[in-house]
Amino acid sequence: MTRYLKFLLAGLIGLAVWTGATAAETGSAKQKVVYHINGDDPKQQVGALRNIQNHINAVGKDNLDLRVVMHGNGLSLVLLPDALKHTKGFKNANADAQQQAAIDNLKIQGVQFKVCANTVKGRMVNASEDLYDFSEADIVPSGVAELAILQSQGFAYIKP
Amino acid sequence: MYDRQREFRFAWKCPLWFCFAGLVGLLVWTGAAYAAPDSARQQVVYHISDGDPDRQRSALRNVANHLNILGDDGADIVVVLQGDGVTLLLRPDAQPQLPGGLSANATGEVRIGIEDLRLRGVRFEVCAHSLARRGIDDDRYLLDVDPADLVPSGIDELVRLQRAGYTYIKP
Amino acid sequence: MSSSNELDLNAFVDGELTADQQAEFLEAMRDDPELARQACELGQLKAQLRLAYASPPPPRLRGGARVGASWRAIAASGILLVLGVVAGWLLPDDVERNRFVVLDADGRGQTPATAANDETRIVFHLTNADPLVAAELLDEVEGMLAAYQADHRPLRVEVVSHSDGLALLRQSLTAYGTRIHELAQRFPNLTFVACRNTIDRLRVERGIEVRLVPDAEVIDSGVNHVVRRQKEGWSYIRV
Structure with a gap:
């Protein structure tokens, strides 16, 4: 009886140590970061995308879970130039060929781009036609609420 | 049988059991503290x-x-x-x-x-x-x-x- | 305690006594509370030792009835499991929060230290070139450092500048080189950090060789540094 219990004991210790170690590993191995974009200055947006690329270069794409949350004027990052005519409240639509290439490049490296449903609705954006490379999974109910939720899940916050 | 009963009595006197109970309490408390931010x-x-x-x-x-x-x-x-x-x-x-x-x-x-x-x-x-x-x-x-x-x-x-x-x- | 009792005690805790010997030992413990206490302490010590050496030596094969061992084994395994889980949960967090990084290989910047739990740590993230914004930031930082120092409250501050914010730390552009130097001299718990990515980009894209004020430390990626600080429990203020 005791013999089996000792084996069981050893197993349990092993399990506990392993669990602790795995928890520690998953906790720190993948860096979780959310970038907040709500401005429409094209120069700043180019800078932000460059920040993200530099960040990936520094940490490695496999070690990062990186999200970009856009709301308000920030949607101009993925807004196609033709959409300026019929949308409301945008002064800039910055998703020209060059920016599209930069977005593609980041997406290939695993970056997720999220857009705020409030902005889409409030500014008469037809998401599937007006936003570059949009899919339904990219939409979040509220950009700022998403920022808070992600931070509560351990994401670090960056306003570039 | 008699031995086992005696040992049972002894086991409850041993501080090890208090430690055990304390640690279980700590674990439950820690778990609760971790879970709290989600529900708050x-x-x-x-x-x-x-x-x-x-x-x-x-x-x-x-x-x-x-x-x-x-x-x-x-x-x-x-x-x-x-x-x-x-x-x-x-x-x-x-x-x-x-x-x-x-x-x-x-x-x-x-x-x-x-x-x-x-x-x-x-x-x-x-x-x-x-x-x-x-x-x-x-x-x-x-x-x-x-x-x-x-x-x-x-x-x-x-x-x-x-x-x-x-x-x-x-x- | 006699040495024969000590042997018995070890054998008892290891569950290696025969049923009769155990009964005898238990009887002895009932009459001698000190012996009972030692038995429990030894039990705990052995449990901790077994945790330290994650796999215990294989159990020796021995005959004889050892009915009583199950209670102790269950208690010990429970404690060890709980200890393991709690340690696994708590340790990495603490280690992460209390670590400080020296910013450059020459050992400049803030010395590595273990942070007191009540230490306040703030990373200011500056991306703006406006000198008025920078002036207000420096005033705020100085005010805080002075107030915390006067109250003997521990504080660490880093000002991380990148993109346009690098202007604050560029020899040719900054309006506050002297002020930065004075602050850095007066407060060893204040560090100015410049982003190497920004410096490299200015050289590649615009042919500018950036010269920094002597008090600036350089870090590979400003944003990555800010993220790391947040993970270490620093408060983040975007200027």
């Missing part, structure tokens, strides 16, 4: 340091949208006004006091927005330091600010709230 209300601090009325308006809209998602009872939101951001709560008669390039913005649509958010439970805190730096030394220029919400340093307050578990957002 979301705590968020918004930092406004920009004096541009358009940007301030859109920041207020962000807060309102955030509340719409969480429900008025689902979030504890504090807006800390610091730097040029203090102009959000300045009445129009503060205008002559202000340095060039700044406007007193608590007027019209913005004022309604602030009052609406206050009714929904949002607290606006103002940095006294930033006000003084901009020539405002009297709270009569402020839109109904409770003395408790006039904080000596906005930065210190932002740090204090973050350390207390608030999530930081700069709109």
Whole structure:
């Protein structure tokens, strides 16, 4: 009886140590970061995308879970130039060929781009036609609420 | 059989069991502490340091949208006004006091927005330091600010709230 | 305690006594509370030792009835499991929060230290070139450092500048070189950090050789540094 219990004991210790170690590993191995974009200055947006690329270069794409949350004027990052005519409240639509290439490049490296449903609705954006490379999974109910939720899940916050 | 009973009695006297019970208690407590943030209300601090009325308006809209998602009872939101951001709560008669390039913005649509958010439970805190730096030394220029919400340093307050578990957002 | 009792005690805790010997030992413990206490302490010590050496030596094969061992084994395994889980949960967190990084290989910047739990740590993220914004930031930082120093409250501050914010730390552009130097001299718990990515980009794209004020430390990626600080429990203020 005791013999089996000792084996069981050893197993349990092993399990506990392993669990602790795995928890520690998953906790720190993948860096979780959310970038907040709500401005429409094209120069700043180019800078932000460059920040993200530099960040990936520094940490490695496999070690990062990186999200970009856009709301308000920030949607101009993925807004196609033709959409300026019929949308409301945008002064800039910055998703020209060059920016599209930069977005593609980041997406290939695993970056997720999220857009705020409030902005889409409030500014008469037809998401599937007006936003570059949009899919339904990219939409979040509220950009700022998403920022808070992600931070509560351990994401670090960056306003570039 | 007799042995086993005796040993059973002994086992309860042994401090090892108290340690065990204590550790189980600790584990349950730790688990509860970890689970708590999920079930508690979301705590968020918004930092406004920009004096541009358009940007301030859109920041207020962000807060309102955030509340719409969480429900008025689902979030504890504090807006800390610091730097040029203090102009959000300045009445129009503060205008002559202000340095060039700044406007007193608590007027019209913005004022309604602030009052609406206050009714929904949002607290606006103002940095006294930033006000003084901009020539405002009297709270009569402020839109109904409770003395408790006039904080000596906005930065210190932002740090204090973050350390207390608030999530930081700069709109 | 006699040495024969000590042997018995070890054998008892290891569950290696025969049923009769155990009964005898238990009887002895009932009459001698000190012996009972030692038995329990030894039990705990052995449990901790077994945790330290994650796999215990294989159990020796021995005959004889050892009915009573199950209670102790269950208690010990429970404690060890709990200890393991709690340690796994708590340790990495603490280690992460209390670590400080020296910013450059020459050992400049803030010395590595274990942070007191009540230490306040703030990372300011500056991306704006406006000198008025920078002036207000420096005033705020100085005010805080002085106030914390006067109250003997521990504080660490880093000002991380990148993109346009680098202007604050560029010899040719900054309006506050002397002020930065004075602050850095006066407060060892204040560090100015410049982003190497920004410096490299200015050289590649615009042919500018950036010269920094002597008090600036350089870090590979400003944003990555800010993220790391947040993970270490620093408060984040975007200027």
